Structures are given as structure tokens and as C-alpha cells.
Amino acid sequence: MTQRGPFLFLVILLLIAGVSAATLRSAAYDIPWLPGTQSDVWQVEARIEFSTRGVPAQVYLTLPPEQSGFEVMEESAASSGWGFTIDRGAEQRRAHWSQRSPVGDQILFYKLDFTTTADEIAQQPPAAIQDVVWDERYETAVSHLLSEVYPASADAHTLTIQLIQALGRIPMDQNFSLLASNFERQDLLTRLLRTAQIAARGVQVLILEDGRRRQNLSQFLQVWDGERWRLYDPFNGEIQNPQNLLLWQAGAPGALEVVGGSNSRVTFSMIRQTRSSTMLAQERADDLALSLYNLPIAEQGMFQLIMLLPVGAFVVALLRILVGIRTSGTFMPVLIALAFLQTELVPGLLSFVIVVAIGLFIRSYLSDLNLLLVARIATLVVIVIGIISFFSIISFRLGLIEGLTITFFPMIILAWTIERMSITWEEEGPKEVLIQGGGSLFVAMLAYLLMSLRMVEHLAFNFPELHLTLLGLILLLGRYTGYRLLELRRFSAFRKEQT
Amino acid sequence: MRWINPVSLAGHGILGMNRRNVGYIGRYNDRANYPLVDNKLTTKHLAEEMGLAVPRLIDVVETQHEIEEVAETLEGMDEFVAKPAQGSGGKGILVVTGKKEEGYQKASGVVVSLNDVKRHLTNTLSGLHSLGGRNDIAFFEELVNVTPTLADYSHQGVPDIRLIAFQGFPVMGMLRLATRSSDGKANLHQGAIGVGLDIGTGRAIQAVQYDRIVTHHPDTGLDLSDISIPHWHDLLMLAARSFEATELGYLGCDIVIDRDRGPLILELNARPGLSIQIANNAGLLPRLTEIEGMNIRRMALDDRVEYAREHFQSSTGETQLDLVDIDMVDTEEGET
Numbered sequence: 001m002t003q004r005g006p007f008l009f010l011v012i013l014l015l016i017a018g019v020s021a022a023t024l025r026s027a028a029y030d031i032p033w034l035p036g037t038q039s040d041v042w043q044v045e046a047r048i049e050f051s052t053r054g055v056p057a058q059v060y061l062t063l064p065p066e067q068s069g070f071e072v073m074e075e076s077a078a079s080s081g082w083g084f085t086i087d088r089g090a091e092q093r094r095a096h097w098s099q100r101s102p103v104g105d106q107i108l109f110y111k112l113d114f115t116t117t118a119d120e121i122a123q124q125p126p127a128a129i130q131d132v133v134w135d136e137r138y139e140t141a142v143s144h145l146l147s148e149v150y151p152a153s154a155d156a157h158t159l160t161i162q163l164i165q166a167l168g169r170i171p172m173d174q175n176f177s178l179l180a181s182n183f184e185r186q187d188l189l190t191r192l193l194r195t196a197q198i199a200a201r202g203v204q205v206l207i208l209e210d211g212r213r214r215q216n217l218s219q220f221l222q223v224w225d226g227e228r229w230r231l232y233d234p235f236n237g238e239i240q241n242p243q244n245l246l247l248w249q250a251g252a253p254g255a256l257e258v259v260g261g262s263n264s265r266v267t268f269s270m271i272r273q274t275r276s277s278t279m280l281a282q283e284r285a286d287d288l289a290l291s292l293y294n295l296p297i298a299e300q301g302m303f304q305l306i307m308l309l310p311v312g313a314f315v316v317a318l319l320r321i322l323v324g325i326r327t328s329g330t331f332m333p334v335l336i337a338l339a340f341l342q343t344e345l346v347p348g349l350l351s352f353v354i355v356v357a358i359g360l361f362i363r364s365y366l367s368d369l370n371l372l373l374v375a376r377i378a379t380l381v382v383i384v385i386g387i388i389s390f391f392s393i394i395s396f397r398l399g400l401i402e403g404l405t406i407t408f409f410p411m412i413i414l415a416w417t418i419e420r421m422s423i424t425w426e427e428e429g430p431k432e433v434l435i436q437g438g439g440s441l442f443v444a445m446l447a448y449l450l451m452s453l454r455m456v457e458h459l460a461f462n463f464p465e466l467h468l469t470l471l472g473l474i475l476l477l478g479r480y481t482g483y484r485l486l487e488l489r490r491f492s493a494f495r496k497e498q499t
Numbered sequence: 500m501r502w503i504n505p506v507s508l509a510g511h512g513i514l515g516m517n518r519r520n521v522g523y524i525g526r527y528n529d530r531a532n533y534p535l536v537d538n539k540l541t542t543k544h545l546a547e548e549m550g551l552a553v554p555r556l557i558d559v560v561e562t563q564h565e566i567e568e569v570a571e572t573l574e575g576m577d578e579f580v581a582k583p584a585q586g587s588g589g590k591g592i593l594v595v596t597g598k599k600e601e602g603y604q605k606a607s608g609v610v611v612s613l614n615d616v617k618r619h620l621t622n623t624l625s626g627l628h629s630l631g632g633r634n635d636i637a638f639f640e641e642l643v644n645v646t647p648t649l650a651d652y653s654h655q656g657v658p659d660i661r662l663i664a665f666q667g668f669p670v671m672g673m674l675r676l677a678t679r680s681s682d683g684k685a686n687l688h689q690g691a692i693g694v695g696l697d698i699g700t701g702r703a704i705q706a707v708q709y710d711r712i713v714t715h716h717p718d719t720g721l722d723l724s725d726i727s728i729p730h731w732h733d734l735l736m737l738a739a740r741s742f743e744a745t746e747l748g749y750l751g752c753d754i755v756i757d758r759d760r761g762p763l764i765l766e767l768n769a770r771p772g773l774s775i776q777i778a779n780n781a782g783l784l785p786r787l788t789e790i791e792g793m794n795i796r797r798m799a800l801d802d803r804v805e806y807a808r809e810h811f812q813s814s815t816g817e818t819q820l821d822l823v824d825i826d827m828v829d830t831e832e833g834e835t
Binding site: 429478480481483487489490491492493 | 501502503504507508509515516517590633688689707710712776777780
């Protein structure tokens with residue numbers, strides 16, 4: 001056992017190292033301590049996958065145009081062995097990769113950092129509207145639809161809204177359904193509007209949502225109202241406030257074009273960070289800086305969660321050592337808390353209790369079967385997955401989207417929890433199960449509440465060195481030999497002697 | 500709910516869970532020695548080697564094959580106990596008190612067939628009664644006939660005495676009596692009664708159930724303050740010698756008193772609980788720190804027990820000091 005002196009020295013060293021490293025970095029890179037005092041920075045990563053055919057390959061990816069509300073900070077492409085240029089000739093910029101003799105399946109990355117701004121950018125008016133030629137069999141339906149909707153509209157905007165509503169009506173007119181079933185909705189609306197001599201174009205839009213991975217572009221519609229392009233969701237009408245929508249491509253059919261390859265697709269991962277622009281400038285100047293920001297975006301999203309784990313572990317240590325709460329499985333509450341982060345608290349609590357209760361019920365039957373341990377746990381894993389699938393289906397049928405988040409619970413952990421609680425039930429009775437189960441949920445809730453604080457998330461991810469300080473505190477807790485809070489109640493029988 | 504403030508709790512010298520784990524179990528119990536006490540069969544072999552009294556081992560059953568031959572092993576045995584080596588919380592213990600024509604009579608009076616006994620053994624081997632369901636082995640030992648003076652106090656079950664031995668000094672003791680609510684088991688948190696015992700005399704100090712003071716056994720109705728443990732000195736000696744056998748500095752010894760053979764070690768525990776302090780109305784800390792402050796290497800077994808009897812007796816209990824012993828102990832103190 002280490003002596004007290006060196007131990008305290010180590011702890012103090014850790015405490016100071018964590019805080020001072022964070023302070024230094026905060027000062028050097030101008031990282032603010034508080035979240036929200038800086039502008040949002042989005043990092044978007046496009047991932048292009050395709051199979052090559054042994055012939056020279058060229059890959060084109062349309063890049064987002066300049067647009068209001070967003071300002072591009074930095075862009076880069078990671079793809080070893082490929083020639084990379086950005087073509088500026090066409091209407092929109094295009095990323096262009098090329099290779100003479102590519103082999104096998106290929107993955108190309110294009111990474112874009114941009115901030116949100118309040119700047120408006122003047123939009124280009126449309127060129128002359130091209131005439132639309134309809135196939136003969138659709139002509140009647142088109143003229144019927146337009147003659148019904150056109151009188152009820154006053155301008156380009158109202159006509160667009162009317163058309164979207166008419167096509168969304170249930171039950172659908174026979175004429176409309178002929179059109180609706182033969183055209184993509186976005187394409188159909190564009191053609192209808194152009195027929196009515198209104199400038200419209202299909203656009204592909206990236207919906208920005210923090211931490212999303214493997215997203216596709218969404219098909220939206222833009223209509224020129226005489227002054228600007230207005231954006232419409234082809235199924236739901238106008239989008240008033242397109243702050244979370246990044247226009248990726250206007251006009252042309254696909255954002256991705258692969259020559260000399262097949263099975264191509266592009267998906268997008270994105271992450272929102274709160275960084276000051278000064279710090280961004282620093283980072284650009286200093287590529288060697290060891291920072292989580294240098295990781296690929298999908299991994300950064302993971303690390304936002306991973307960096308919260310020590311916080312949860314600290315809460316567990318605190319509550320077990322200082323308070324004396326009994327939990328079922330030492331760090332099981334942290335994993336539950338992580339699941340809560342994704343399910344939200346109440347739906348998470350409900351689904352957890354339901355799954356464990358049903359699991360315990362079935363496990364009591366397994367006891368009678370007298371199975372070996374490993375087989376018993378394996379059986380429970382299958383049962384847990386069964387319960388979870390069943391609840392997902394039921395809640396989807398009932399229209400409860402929250403029910404679907406049940407899949408965020410780590411299933412092996414659930415199976416072990418049920419097994420352990422069941423053994424506790426047999427050996428120490430249902431009361432102990434309630435104490436430990438309740439204790440676990442209580443700890444998980446506290447850990448969740450702390451981990452879901454924006455401040456905590458901000459500090460944990462932007463100042464990883466603070467984990468040293470946390471480590472110091474945890475070490476200190478590990479040598480705490482004082483009473484636990486609940487022992488003050490346990491030993492209360494000694495109280496009356498005091499008086 | 501009643502609470503006590505930590506300062507007055509410390510004033511009573513109460514040992515808390517954290518301090519026990521870091522300062523005593525962590526410091527004085529070498530993890531490598533845990534298997535000696537976590538497996539009852541290993542404990543039994545060890546105790547027999549060291550000459551400590553234990554219930555006599557009849558036979559060990561390790562494989563399914565041996566279960567088939569169990570009838571021959573038990574030939575002529577009228578009473579015996581079957582136990583899992585790593586059983587937890589008293590599970591899987593089969594007590595047979597007599598042989599009938601139809602089969603074996605259990606302690607509860609129910610008669611079971613030989614096949615029932617075999618099935619019980621199969622379950623034991625497959626880990627049904629063991630911690631975490633690990634495969635286990637079973638063994639038979641002779642039935643302990645608890646000395647009548649104690650047996651009467653317990654509602655079913657075997658009343659046992661838990662002694663905490665620190666570095667070979669018996670520091671605190673408690674008699675555990677099963678109750679109806681503890682289902683015949685002697686586990687305090689399941690509702691068994693703990694009777695604090697004066698280390699000096701082996702007499703009852705006070706009794707607690709569910710960490711609250713009681714004066715009479717709720718099922719047998721007997722006054723618990725009358726209890727006085729026979730063979731007290733032998734018990735203390737057993738606890739003190741267990742330290743030498745296991746080298747575990749902070750040890751719980753569970754001892755039963757047989758009508759004919761006297762005190763026998765039933766089980767040893769490397770993580771003894773803290774409720775014993777409530778039953779004794781005294782904290783462990785002053786006694787533990789007193790021993791930590793002594794040079795104990797030179798102290799012989801008898802000296803340690805005598806030191807404990809004199810220094811750790813209950814302040815409220817009657818004193819039965821042996822003046823000769825005091826002189827001897829004083830010399831010991833002089834050397835430190």
C-alpha cells in the first residue's frame with residue numbers, strides 16, 4: 001500500500017494538471033468555458049462508396065453552392081491514390097476524383113466545415129423557363145389539375161402550396177393519383193409549376209441534425225417568387241425557417257456521378273460543435289495539435305458520448321462510496337444512463353422497467369429448468385431481444401415513436417441485469433431486488449441528469465484534460481475511509497447513548 | 500427515520516464500510532488467501548491440518564459417478580449434513596437427522612428417498628446452490644448436535660457464534676439466532692437475531708434484530724439477556740488460531756458448539772459484516788487501533804486471547820479479571 005504522502009502528491013498533481021492544462025488551452029486557443037458563447041460550427045462528411053471495374057474511374061460530387069445563413073470555413077478530401085481537384089466551371093462547384101487503375105471497392109471522403117451566419121447572399125434569378133413536354137396520357141390529368149388549382153391561387157407561392165395540398169389530399173383524385181404514381185413528387189411539382197410558367201427546380205438538401213450518421217440528401221423544391229427562391233418540402237408545404245437545411249444541389253438530377261464504377265452511393269455524417277472562429281483560425285494554422293477535433297466526424301460523435309462515461313463513473317463512485325447506495329452491477333447504472341441520453345428519461349425508465357420486469361418473470365421459469373449459467377444467460381439474451389422487438393412493433397403500431405428508442409439499451413447488459421437480479425431475488429428476497437434495482441435506477445438517473453447538462457457535455461468534449469482532474473477526485477474517493485451517508489441511519493441505534 | 504451525526508458515530512468508534520474495506524480487509528487480508536475461506540472444503544482441510552476442531556468430514560462427492568455410489572458411503576450413517584463447498588447464504592445444505600425404512604429424515608421431519616438425496620447432490624454439482632452458478636463439489640460432514648443450552652434459543656437452524664479476529668486477537672463476538680422471519684437462517688440481514696457477546700465473559704450484552712434492539716426472542720419468547728456461552732475460552736482460542744491457519748488479518752470465524760465435542764469451526768469469512776457492532780453496542784475501531792498500535796509479534800497465542808479478554812470486555816458487563824493475567828499483559832505492553 002502506497003504511503004499517504006506520495007498518494008496525495010499524485011492526486012494534487014492530477015487535480016492541478018487537469019485544471020491548468022485546460023486553462024492554458026482555453027487561453028491559447030480561445031476556447032470558451034461556457035457553451036453557447038460561440039457560434040455553431042457544422043462539420044459534414046460525405047462518404048462515397050462504389051465498386052470499380054478495373055477501368056479508369058472518375059468521380060464527381062456536386063458541392064453546396066454559396067447560400068444565405070452558412071459560411072464555408074474549410075473543405076478537404078481524404079482519398080489516397082486518387083487525383084483530386086475542384087471543378088468550378090459549371091453552375092455549381094464539383095469535387096472531382098480520378099484514378100487510372102483503381103482496384104476493388106473504394107471509399108472517398110469529402111469534408112466540409114461551415115458556420116452559421118446571419119449574412120444574406122443575393123440569389124441568382126432563374127434563366128428562361130424551359131417548356132415542359134408531357135406524355136400524351138398525362139395531358140388531361142395535368143390540365144385538369146391545373147384548372148382546378150390555378151384559379152384558387154394568386155401567385156407563384158400560393159400556387160405551389162395549393163398544388164402540394166391537392167396532391168396530398170386523401171382520397172386522391174383519380175387524375176392526381178395517375179400523376180402521383182408515375183412521377184417523383186418533387187419532379188412532378190417542378191413540371192406542373194413550369195407548365196404554369198413559374199420558375200421551379202428540384203433541389204437536394206442536407207438536413208442538419210447533430211450526431212447523425214449515414215444520412216441521405218432529401219428531395220426538396222425551390223420556387224422563384226420574383227425576388228428569391230423559396231424552399232418547399234414536396235409533401236408538407238413551405239419551409240419557413242431553413243436554418244437546419246443545407247442546400248447541397250440545385251437543378252441537375254444527382255449529386256454523385258461515377259464514371260467507370262458501379263454500386264455507387266453517397267452518405268453524409270455530421271456533427272455540430274460550438275467553437276469560436278478564432279480558435280478555428282488557430283487550428284487551421286496548427287495541424288499538429290493533438291485534439292479530438294482532428295478525428296473523423298463519425299468518431300467525434302462517438303467521442304462526445306465516450307467522454308461522458310468518466311462523468312457517469314464518477315457519479316457511481318460518489319454515490320456508492322459517500323452515500324452507500326447499493327446497485328445491481330457496479331457500473332451497470334452508467335450504461336443505463338448512456339441509454340437514457342438517447343431515449344430521454346421517462347420513456348427510457350419505462351421501457352427499462354418493463355423489459356426487466358418481464359425478463360425476471362420469464363427467468364423465474366428458467367430457474368425451474370435448472371440450466372447451466374452460460375446457457376441461462378444466452379437464453380436471456382434471446383428473450384431480451386424478443387421483448388425489445390415485440391415492444392418496438394407494438395409501440396410503432398400504437399404510434400408511439402418513443403417506444404422505438406428501446407433498442408438503445410445494451411441488450412447483453414440487460415440480460416446480465418435480469419440474471420443478477422433474479423439470483424438476488426432467490427438468495428436475498430424480493431426486497432433486496434427492489435433496493436438494488438431502485439438504487440441502480442436512482443444512480444442512473446442522477447448520472448443521466450449530470451451527463452445531459454450542456455455545460456458538462458461541453459466541458460467533457462472540449463476540455464478532455466479535465467478528466468485528469470476527475471481522475472484525481474476518483475482516486476481520492478478510493479481512499480475515503482469515512483462513514484457512508486446511509487450508515488448514519490444504519491447505526492442510529494447508537495444515538496440515544498449520546499444524550 | 501432516525502439518523503445519527505457522524506461525529507458522535509465516530510465518538511462511538513464505529514467502523515464503517517469504507518474504512519473496513521480500505522483500512523482492514525484491503526490492508527490485512529491478502530487476496531491470495533481468500534480461496535482458503537471461500538471454499539468450505541478447503542477451509543475444513545486446512546483446519547484439520549492445523550488441529551482446529553471442525554465437524555468431521557465424512558466424504559467428498561466430486562463427480563456424477565460418485566453420486567451413484569453414495570448409498571455405500573452413507574451405509575450405517577443415521578445422521579449427516581450434505582453441503583456445497585462454495586454454497587452461498589446457507590443454500591443447498593441438507594440436514595439428515597435419522598434413517599427410516601422409506602429413506603432419510605430431514606431436520607424438518609420430512610422423509611426423503613435416496614433418489615432425492617442423489618438429485619440434491621446432482622444439483623449441487625451443477626452449481627445450483629453456489630454463488631453465480633459455478634460448478635461445485637459437495638461434501639458430507641457429521642451432524643453437529645448443538646449444545647442444548649443454546650439450541651433452545653434458536654427458531655430452527657443452528658445457532659452459531661461469529662467472532663471477529665484481528666491479527667489473531669478475538670476482538671468482538673456475537674451469537675446469531677435464527678428466527679421465523681429469517682426462515683431458519685442465521686443471516687442478520689434476513690432477520691436473524693444478533694446477540695452481542697462480552698469478549699471477557701461470553702455473556703450477552705444486548706440483542707438486535709434488523710439493526711434494532713430486542714430483549715426477547717420473537718419466536719421462542721426466551722429472555723436473551725440470560726445467554727452465557729459455554730466453553731468461551733475455547734471459542735476465543737479457535738478464533739485466534741484461525742488467524743495463524745489462514746494468515747487473514749481481519750477474519751470472521753463462525754463457530755458452533757457441539758454437545759459432545761465442544762466448539763467447532765463451521766466457516767471462515769474474509770469480509771465479515773459490521774452489524775456485530777450494533778449487537779455489541781460498541782464500535783470496533785478502538786479495539787482495532789489498540790492492536791495496530793502494539794508490537795504483536797512476540798505475543799503467544801494464549802497471551803493474545805488473555806489480552807483480548809481483559810481489554811475488550813464490555814464496560815457494562817461484570818468483570819471477571821484474573822489478576823495473574825493482568826500482570827502478564829502489562830509486561831507485554833511494556834515491551835511495545
